[in-house]
Every structure is written in C-alpha cells, then in structure tokens.
Amino acid sequence: MIDAAxxxxxxxxxxxxxxxGGALLSLAAAIGLLRFPDALSRLHAATKPxxxxxxxxxxxxxxxxxxWTSLLLLIPVVVLQMLTAPISAxxxxxxxxxxxxxDAATLVADELADDVADxxxxxxxxxxxxxxxxx
Amino acid sequence: xTVLITIAGAILAVAAxxxxxxxxxxxSIVDRVIGSDxxxxxxxxxxxxxxxxxxxxxxxPLMVVLAATAILGTVSVARFVTRPEATSAxxxxxxxxxxxxxxxxxxxxxxxxxxxxxxx
Numbered sequence: 001m002i003d004a005a006x007x008x009x010x011x012x013x014x015x016x017x018x019x020x021g022g023a024l025l026s027l028a029a030a031i032g033l034l035r036f037p038d039a040l041s042r043l044h045a046a047t048k049p050x051x052x053x054x055x056x057x058x059x060x061x062x063x064x065x066x067x068w069t070s071l072l073l074l075i076p077v078v079v080l081q082m083l084t085a086p087i088s089a090x091x092x093x094x095x096x097x098x099x100x101x102x103d104a105a106t107l108v109a110d111e112l113a114d115d116v117a118d119x120x121x122x123x124x125x126x127x128x129x130x131x132x133x134x135x
Numbered sequence: 136x137t138v139l140i141t142i143a144g145a146i147l148a149v150a151a152x153x154x155x156x157x158x159x160x161x162x163s164i165v166d167r168v169i170g171s172d173x174x175x176x177x178x179x180x181x182x183x184x185x186x187x188x189x190x191x192x193x194x195x196p197l198m199v200v201l202a203a204t205a206i207l208g209t210v211s212v213a214r215f216v217t218r219p220e221a222t223s224a225x226x227x228x229x230x231x232x233x234x235x236x237x238x239x240x241x242x243x244x245x246x247x248x249x250x251x252x253x254x255x
Contacts, residue, residue, distance in 0.1 A: 039165040
C-alpha cells in the first residue's frame with residue numbers, strides 16, 4: 001500500500017466505481033438473459049460481461065492491490081478469457097442456429113441460409129423453413 | 136469504498152440469481168448453457184470483488200483457472216447438441232429425425248424435465 005493517503009483514497013474510489021461498472025454489466029447480461037426471446041439474442045446479451053466486465057473488475061483489483069506481483073497474476077486471467085470466450089460463444093451460437101432456436105423473422109441478415117439451401121439441407125433452419133415461435 | 140463494494144456485491148448477487156433462473160427455466164439446453172456461462176462469469180467477478188473487499192490475493196489462481204476452464208463445459212455441451220447434425224453432414228443423407236431433434240420442441244413438450252431433452 002502507498003502511504004500517500006489522497007492518492008490511495010482516489011485509487012480506492014476509482015476501483016469501487018470500476019467494480020460497480022463490471023457488476024452492472026453482469027446484471028445487464030442477466031436481465032437480457034431473462035428478457036430476450038431466443039437463444040441467439042440471449043447469447044448477444046450474455047457475452048458482454050465475459051470480456052469487458054472481467055477487464056473492469058481486474059482493473060479494479062489491480063488498482064486496489066497496487067503491486068506488480070498481483071498484476072503479473074491478473075494479466076493471464078484477462079488473456080485466457082479473451083482467448084476462450086469467443087470460442088465458446090461461437091460454439092453456442094452454432095448450436096443455437098442448428099437447433100433453430102431463434103426467430104428467423106427478426107434476423108437482419110442470414111448469410112448461412114444461402115449455404116444451407118445450396119447444400120440441400122432441409123433439416124436446418126433456413127429460408128425455406130417458417131420461423132419458430134418465441135417462448 | 137466499502138459502500139461501493141457493497142453495492143457491487145448486491146448487483147452481482149442479483150445478476151447471479153437471474154442467471155440461475157434462466158438455467159432452471161431453460162427452455163432449451165442452449166439457453167441453459169448460456170445461463171451457466173453468465174453464472175460462471177458472475178462468479179469470476181464475485182471472486183475479484185471479494186479480493187478487493189478484503190484486500191488479499193489468495194484467490195487470484197482461482198480466477199485464472201476459472202477463466203481458462205470456463206470454455207470446457209460450454210463447448211462440450213454445444214458439441215453434444217449439434218452432434219446429430221455433424222454426423223448427418225458427413226453422411227450422404229440426413230438422419231430421419233434430423234428435423235425433430237430441436238431441443239426446444241422436446242423442452243416444450245416436457246417443461247419440467249431437465250434431462251429428457253438430452254435424448255432428442
């Protein structure tokens with residue numbers, strides 16, 4: 001801890017604000033999870049705190065701990081999450097598309113539908129299939 | 136500072152409960168996976184917030200491990216859900232029940248059973 005009390009106090013307050021920012025992102029994701037109608041739009045809400053929320057909390061932690069050793073340990077957290085979160089979101093999005101767990105009428109563009117039609121796959125949700133109902 | 140941390144903790148608790156509600160309700164296995172993903176992310180944030188609140192660094196390794204292994208459950212379940220599609224993509228024809236394997240239809244038929252939709 002640094003003995004300069006004003007600087008320490010300011011850093012602590014900044015850390016608290018960053019913590020609340022990360023928590024609000026998580027809350028927004030949870031509310032979107034409840035309010036959005038289908039899996040793909042829920043995925044859109046769910047992926048927000050995975051990177052930005054974690055970065056905010058890790059920043060708050062680094063500002064609160066104020067030591068190089070802890071910063072060295074905190075960087076892998078962000079790096080690992082940045083490496084793995086897009087992969088899991090991609091896999092879940094693929095699963096959501098293939099199970100037809102979305103409302104095709106709400107899509108702005110469905111670039112996969114042309115390829116699905118070209119492949120002659122009638123079992124995948126595409127342009128030929130009527131949109132499934134929302135829950 | 137303590138007030139800010141308390142507010143953040145309360146917000147995280149509400150977020151975790153809402154994500155848990157989505158995990159319980161479903162209705163499809165994909166929704167549950169997304170809900171558990173949000174729940175795990177919230178847990179990582181809670182671990183970090185607790186370290187800020189109590190001023191220690193003992194659970195940083197837990198954050199590293201959680202951030203590294205959060206992908207495993209999500210990807211395995213996503214692969215499991217799409218497996219009928221993957222096998223039919225390698226074969227010449229699609230599976231007979233290919234159109235009916237949507238986990239949503241199974242979930243809407245049996246809203247109370249969490250495991251039944253895995254069979255479809």
